Amino acid sequence: MSIELLGWGPDLAHAFSLLLSQSSLPLVPGRVVRQERGLLTVQTSERAFLSRPSGRLLHQAPSAEALPTIGDWVALIPPSGEGEALLHSLLPRRSVLMRREAGSEREGQLIAANLDVVFLVTGLDGNFNLRRIERALTIAWNSGATPVVVLSKADLHADVSALLLEVEALAQGAPVLALSALEGTGLEELRAQLPAGKTGALLGSSGVGKSTLVNRLLDEARLATQPVRPDDNRGRHTTTHRELFVLPHGGLLIDGPGMRELGLWGEEEGLSQAFSDVLAMAADCRFSDCSHRREPGCAVRAAVEAGGLSSERLESFEKLLREQAYQARQSSSAAQREQKRLERNLTLAGGQHSRAKRRRD
Ligand code: GDP
Numbered sequence: 461m462s463i464e465l466l467g468w469g470p471d472l473a474h475a476f477s478l479l480l481s482q483s484s485l486p487l488v489p490g491r492v493v494r495q496e497r498g499l500l501t502v503q504t505s506e507r508a509f510l511s512r513p514s515g516r517l518l519h520q521a522p523s524a525e526a527l528p529t530i531g532d533w534v535a536l537i538p539p540s541g542e543g544e545a546l547l548h549s550l551l552p553r554r555s556v557l558m559r560r561e562a563g564s565e566r567e568g569q570l571i572a573a574n575l576d577v578v579f580l581v582t583g584l585d586g587n588f589n590l591r592r593i594e595r596a597l598t599i600a601w602n603s604g605a606t607p608v609v610v611l612s613k614a615d616l617h618a619d620v621s622a623l624l625l626e627v628e629a630l631a632q633g634a635p636v637l638a639l640s641a642l643e644g645t646g647l648e649e650l651r652a653q654l655p656a657g658k659t660g661a662l663l664g665s666s667g668v669g670k671s672t673l674v675n676r677l678l679d680e681a682r683l684a685t686q687p688v689r690p691d692d693n694r695g696r697h698t699t700t701h702r703e704l705f706v707l708p709h710g711g712l713l714i715d716g717p718g719m720r721e722l723g724l725w726g727e728e729e730g731l732s733q734a735f736s737d738v739l740a741m742a743a744d745c746r747f748s749d750c751s752h753r754r755e756p757g758c759a760v761r762a763a764v765e766a767g768g769l770s771s772e773r774l775e776s777f778e779k780l781l782r783e784q785a786y787q788a789r790q791s792s793s794a795a796q797r798e799q800k801r802l803e804r805n806l807t808l809a810g811g812q813h814s815r816a817k818r819r820r821d
């Protein structure tokens with residue numbers, strides 16, 4: 461398989477040749493196309509290798525974010541005979557998608573790297589929720605990939621075009637499309653958002669129809685589709701790995717568990733993009749630190765009163781701001797703990813490097 465089919469291009473070739481020029485190792489470029497816990501499958505132009513990160517890579521990683529994940533481009537050292545390849549280093553990423561780990565306030569969990577497009581899938585059934593779409597848009601903008609909002613199960617809704625307008629109003633320029641994986645409608649629009657050589661992922665709660673959609677796109681029943689369970693968070697772990705699929709039209713799609721509910725993760729930039737309309741209004745508030753509650757001359761409240769901004773949208777903006785402030789506090793205390801740990805290690809003259817055990821997916 462030519463790695464061009466996997467999205468290899470001049471920027472990556474350049475980064476790789478720099479790496480080669482600084483190393484005497486027999487490095488080969490490839491892309492992580494499958495991930496099952498710590499075990500990665502890397503596709504090179506020759507063949508696919510089971511690979512593990514080298515000790516050097518593990519030890520030098522400043523955080524879990526610097527470890528290889530599905531979608532990464534890597535330099536690896538092939539095994540001399542049978543056995544696993546050694547994953548020597550990561551090539552620069554175009555984007556990285558992370559999620560807050562359930563029950564953990566510390567590190568984000570890597571979901572995928574080098575996505576060009578993230579499809580935010582919401583079902584046009586009981587699952588439909590504008591606030592959830594806003595939230596997902598924020599996460600998507602943070603990743604560096606371009607979000608596309610996908611309204612799935614369009615066959616279940618009588619007035620899809622009205623909904624499209626409603627979602628477009630809050631999508632801040634992100635494309636919005638409706639489709640039915642069941643009936644096979646709207647798939648061309650989706651393919652058009654994922655041209656050959658570009659990498660996408662479907663994100664959305666369990667039950668919105670991601671597997672059905674992937675099957676459709678692959679033109680074959682590769683993933684087991686199961687009935688929706690009432691409890692979304694448990695059960696339904698039919699696959700334990702994530703995989704990068706080459707679709708018949710040449711687009712690349714990463715799918716697998718862990719691509720579901722997302723906690724908010726990242727910097728303010730994503731938030732400001734997802735709520736650029738609110739921020740534009742806030743620029744007209746009399747006070748620059750306006751909290752948009754009681755202050756006189758508040759342009760945001762004026763917009764709510766005039767009907768130009770829904771109070772729900774303002775509320776979800778404020779909620780996201782609060783969550784982000786909370787996460788900023790958490791990560792600064794995590795950074796302080798990390799600093800202390802490093803200082804402790806430095807004072808252990810000549811001692812073993814103690815590494816906090818990281819749980820990786
Ligand atoms: P996933 O958990 O997001 O992967 O969702 P699945 O693909 O497993 O689909 C969940 C349920 O929704 C299944 O019962 C599917 O048959 C159903 N479903 C998927 N796509 C559609 C669709 O376009 N229309 C309708 N009516 N049902 C769908």
Ligand code: ZN
Pocket residue numbers: 742745746750751752753755757758759760761
């Ligand atoms: Zn204000």
